[in-house]
Amino acid sequence: MDDDQPPQDSKLTRSKEAWARSGKFLTGETSRPESERLPPGQHLTRDWPVLDLGLKPDVSREDWRLRIDGLVSRPATWSFSALLAQPQSTPVSDIHCVTTWSRYDNHWDGVLTRDVVLAVAPRDEARFVVLHSYDGYTTNLAIDDFAHEGALLAHGWEGAPITAEHGGPVRLVVPHLYFWKSAKWLKRIEFVAVDQPGFWEERGYHNRGDPWGEERYS
Ligand SMILES: Nc1nc2c(c(=O)[nH]1)N[C@H]1C(S)=C(S)[C@@H](COP(=O)(O)O)O[C@H]1N2
Ligand SMILES: [Mo]
16 A cells, blocks of 8 residues: 555544544543553453554565665665564563553564664664554654664564464554554654654644553644
């Protein structure tokens, strides 16, 4: 799908835009007691819900390519085997989705975004990244959030390949922010100087999305 053609707004998109307008799920609690693992307004699930625009791109490991470009000294295009040739890590983290479900202790396999940054060497002007996905979805992050501890390009979950419905072959996981920042079916990481709001950020969702500050909506 073309990066320049955002997916058509669906019924789901319209209802989530309405939640942003009305502040649905906001509790007004923004403190973070050290003992509290669950952010305000969230509830725990044991299963892993599927949430996306419904386009479900079907990309095999053989056909998958990741372009890493923009303001970097060493732009790269990685095949799946090139991704496996990067340093591999196995972080464990919690998921917090803005629709109020959280899931603890997810075991990931993949390449830390810190190691991606080391590989491509962003130029001094680079301050943000735009994530582009095979379904036309986009989302934006400051480089410090992209390269935050525990964030990775994930190809495995609980010892098995990430399934297509959860964004396989490769998705981003940024565990310290709401899960809409974790782009599924990752296709391109673009380093930019000026922040560019993505699909949900343009539709009433917060530009950063910290669950502990309940940064749900803009
Ligand atoms: N490419 C792509 N990535 C996406 C989305 C999407 O529609 N397309 N939805 C986001 C949202 S809103 C959420 S909550 C999570 C859901 O991931 P999951 O289906 O694996 O739970 O993916 C995020 N990443
Ligand atoms: Mo979401």
